[in-house]
Amino acid sequence: MPVISLTVNGNPVTADVEPRWLLSRLLRDHLGLTGTHVGCDTSQCGACVIHVDGKPVKSCAMLAAQADGAQITTIEGLAQKGKLHPMQEAFRDNHALQCGFCTPGMVMMSVALATEQPDLDEPAVRKGLEGNLCRCTGYQNIINAVMVGAKAMRG
Amino acid sequence: MYEFEYHQPKSLEEATKLFADADDPQFMAGGQTIIPVMKQRLAMPSDIIDLGKISDLQGISVDGGALTIGAMTHHNEVAGSDEVRKAIPALAELASHIGDPAVRNRGTIGGSIANNDPAADYPAALVALGATVQTTSREIAAEDFFTAMFETALDEGEMIVNVTFPAPEKAAYEKFPNPASRYATTGVFVAKTGESVRVAVTGAGACVFRQIDFEKALLGDFSPSALDGLTVSTDGLNSDLHASAEYRANLISVLAKRAVKHAG
Numbered sequence: 001m002p003v004i005s006l007t008v009n010g011n012p013v014t015a016d017v018e019p020r021w022l023l024s025r026l027l028r029d030h031l032g033l034t035g036t037h038v039g040c041d042t043s044q045c046g047a048c049v050i051h052v053d054g055k056p057v058k059s060c061a062m063l064a065a066q067a068d069g070a071q072i073t074t075i076e077g078l079a080q081k082g083k084l085h086p087m088q089e090a091f092r093d094n095h096a097l098q099c100g101f102c103t104p105g106m107v108m109m110s111v112a113l114a115t116e117q118p119d120l121d122e123p124a125v126r127k128g129l130e131g132n133l134c135r136c137t138g139y140q141n142i143i144n145a146v147m148v149g150a151k152a153m154r155g
Numbered sequence: 156m157y158e159f160e161y162h163q164p165k166s167l168e169e170a171t172k173l174f175a176d177a178d179d180p181q182f183m184a185g186g187q188t189i190i191p192v193m194k195q196r197l198a199m200p201s202d203i204i205d206l207g208k209i210s211d212l213q214g215i216s217v218d219g220g221a222l223t224i225g226a227m228t229h230h231n232e233v234a235g236s237d238e239v240r241k242a243i244p245a246l247a248e249l250a251s252h253i254g255d256p257a258v259r260n261r262g263t264i265g266g267s268i269a270n271n272d273p274a275a276d277y278p279a280a281l282v283a284l285g286a287t288v289q290t291t292s293r294e295i296a297a298e299d300f301f302t303a304m305f306e307t308a309l310d311e312g313e314m315i316v317n318v319t320f321p322a323p324e325k326a327a328y329e330k331f332p333n334p335a336s337r338y339a340t341t342g343v344f345v346a347k348t349g350e351s352v353r354v355a356v357t358g359a360g361a362c363v364f365r366q367i368d369f370e371k372a373l374l375g376d377f378s379p380s381a382l383d384g385l386t387v388s389t390d391g392l393n394s395d396l397h398a399s400a401e402y403r404a405n406l407i408s409v410l411a412k413r414a415v416k417h418a419g
Contacts, residue, residue, distance in 0.1 A: 002161060019161035019203065022190075043191045044335065046257060055231075055260045061190050062261065065161045066205060109256065130337060131255020 004068035008033070009077030017064040024048045026064035027074060035075040035104050039133070046132035049105040050074045056112040058131075075104035078111065087111045090149030091142075098136035106132050106142055114150035122147060157199040163208050167291055167314060170204055174312045177202035182314060184227060184266025187258050212265065212316060217242055220322045226265025226315040231256070233264065243284070245326040245344070245418070249276050252330065254337050265315040268300070271307050271362065273393070274338035276330065278363035283344035283355035284323055289316045304361040323348040325377070327418035329410040330358070333397055340398050341406040345414040347377055354411055359392050359403040369411055379412035 005014045008031060015030055027033045027050070036059055039047035043061040050059045051073040078085035084092070087110050097103045106129065113128040114120055120128075125146045126139075134142060160177070164170040174180045181200035183189050184207075192198045206212055212227035215236050222242040224233060233239050234251035253259055253267075253276050267277045268288065280286070281297035288295045291314045300308050309315070323346040330342030339358030343366075346353050354369040372381045387407045392400035 019159055020156040020193075022156075022194075041194060043187065043258075046255070049257050052260075056257045057260050058257045060194075061187055061258075063161065063186070063190065063203075063205075065163075066186070066207065068163075112256070128256055131257050 002065045002068070004065060006067050006070045006072055008072045009074060015064070019063065019065055021064040022060050023050075023052075023062045023064045023067050023072075024059040026067070027059060027072075033074050033076050037101055037104055039101060039105075044131075044133070045102070045105070046109060046129075047102050047105040049108045049132065051108060051112060054112075054115075056109050073108075075108060078107070085111065086152035087114065087146070087149035090145040090152060094141050094145035094148060096137065096141045096145035102132060102134045102136075106134065110146040110149060111153070113146070114153045118154060120147075120150045125150075156193045157196060159193075159200050160202045161205065162202060163205045165208055165210075167209060167211055167316070170206060170209065170314065171291065171312060173202065173204050177204075180204055182206055182269075184269065185229065185262040186266075187254070187262040188266065188270050188272070206265075206314070212314075215239060221319050222246075222322060223317050223319045224264055225317045227263050228265075230254070230259035230262050230264070230267075234259065242322045243320055243326060245323075245328050245346075246280055246284070246320065249280055249328040249344070252276070252332070252337065264318060268318070269307060269309060269315055271301050271305050272338070273304050273361055273363075274333070274336075274340070274342075274358040276328070276339055276342055276357060279339075279342050279344035279355040279357040280320070280328060281318065281355075282363050282365060283346040283353040284320045284326065285346075285348070285351075285353065286318050286320045288318050290314060291316060298365075301363050306362075321348065325418040327414040329414040329417065331406050331410060341403050341410060343407060343410040343414050345373070345411060345418055347373070347418065350374075352377065356407055359407055361391070361393070366407060366411065373415065377415060377418075379416045382408060382412050382415070 037047040039045035048059045178201040180202040214225045230250045230253045239247040286297045326346040328344045330339040341358040344355045352373040354366040357363045387404040389400035394400040
C-alpha cells in the first residue's frame with residue numbers, strides 16, 4: 001500500500017492508503033473530516049469539492065495516492081480561530097442552504113471562484129457553479145450569497 | 156472499485172516499462188473519466204499508471220505559427236493561457252467550457268483525446284485546425300487519430316506526448332451543451348486557414364467528422380448566409396434521450412452558422 005504524506009488544513013498527515021481509495025474516502029473515513037460530502041459518487045454533483053494546492057477539485061474523482069505531497073483544504077479548514085470564513089458567513093446570512101448537503105462543495109467552489117476572479121460578477125458565479133448541484137433551494141440565494149461573500153473577501 | 160496497483164512514473168521510459176510489465180494496465184491522465192468508470196466497475200485494470208508526474212508531458216509553447224500543448228496540460232491551463240488566447244483564442248474558449256471548474260482543474264487534453272468520447276469537445280478542435288498528435292513513437296494527423304467511438308489510432312502502450320495546432324486565420328467553436336454534463340449534445344468547430352476551411356462536428360455522431368459540403372460553401376464565401384439552404388443528412392447521427400438525429404442535424408447547421416459569425 002502506498003504511504004503518502006500531505007498537508008490537510010495546515011496539519012501534516014501521513015497515511016497508508018489502498019491504491020483504490022478515493023481522496024474523499026481518505027478525508028472522511030480515515031481523517032474523520034466528514035464535512036466533505038459524497039453526494040452522487042458519479043463525479044457530477046460537486047458536494048465533495050475541496051482545494052488541492054489551492055484549486056477546487058472533486059475529491060471523489062481523485063485517488064488518495066495522487067494527493068501525495070499536496071496541500072489540501074477542506075470545509076473544516078476555512079474557519080479561523082472559531083470565526084467563520086466570509087463566504088460561510090454569507091451563506092448563513094443569505095439563507096443559501098436548506099438541507100445543507102451540497103453546502104460544503106458550494107462554499108469551497110465559491111471561495112475558489114472569488115479568489116481566482118476578483119471581479120466576479122453574477123454570470124461568472126452561475127457559470128462557476130455549473131458543477132455544483134443543489135436539490136433544495138433553486139440556487140438564487142446561493143448566487144446572492146456568493147456575490148456577498150466575494151465582496152467580503154475583497155475586503 | 157476493484158483493486159489495482161498504482162504507479163506514478165517520472166519519465167516516459169519508466170511509464171512504457173511499467174505498461175509492458177503489467178498484466179492489464181491502464182494509463183491515467185487527469186482521471187476524470189477513468190476514475191468514475193472504475194467506480195462503476197466498468198473497468199478493472201490490474202495497474203493504473205498515473206502520468207501526472209512526467210515533466211515531458213507538461214507545458215504550452217509557441218513556435219512560429221504553431222501552438223504545442225503537452226498531453227497532461229489541464230483544461231483550465233489551456234483556458235487561462237495567454238499564449239493560447241493569443242494564438243488560437245477559439246481553443247482557449249473551448250477549453251473554458253469543458254465540464255465544470257473542478258473537472259477542468261484535473262482533466263487534460265491528452266486524456267480527453269485518448270478517450271475519444273463521441274461528445275468530447277477537443278476532437279472537433281483537432282480535426283478542424285488540422286492538428287498533429289505527437290506520440291511516443293510517431294506523429295499522427297488528427298483526422299487519422301480519431302478512428303471510431305472511444306477508439307483512436309493509438310497502439311497498446313503508445314502515449315500521447317503533445318498536440319501541435321497550426322494557428323488559423325479565423326476560428327470559432329460553438330456547442331449546445333448537455334445541461335447536466337456540459338458534454339456537447341452537438342458542437343461545431345470552424346476554422347479558416349489561408350485557402351482552406353474546415354468544419355468539424357462532435358457530439359452528433361459516433362466519432363468526430365467533417366461536414367464537407369459546409370466547407371465547400373464557406374470556402375467561396377466565409378459568412379453564415381453561405382450555409383443557407385444546405386441541409387444535413389441524419390444518416391449516422393446519434394438519436395438518444397437527449398436529442399433525435401433530426402434535432403442534431405439541425406443543430407449542426409445552427410451551430411456552424413453561429414461559429415462562422417463568431418469567427419468573424
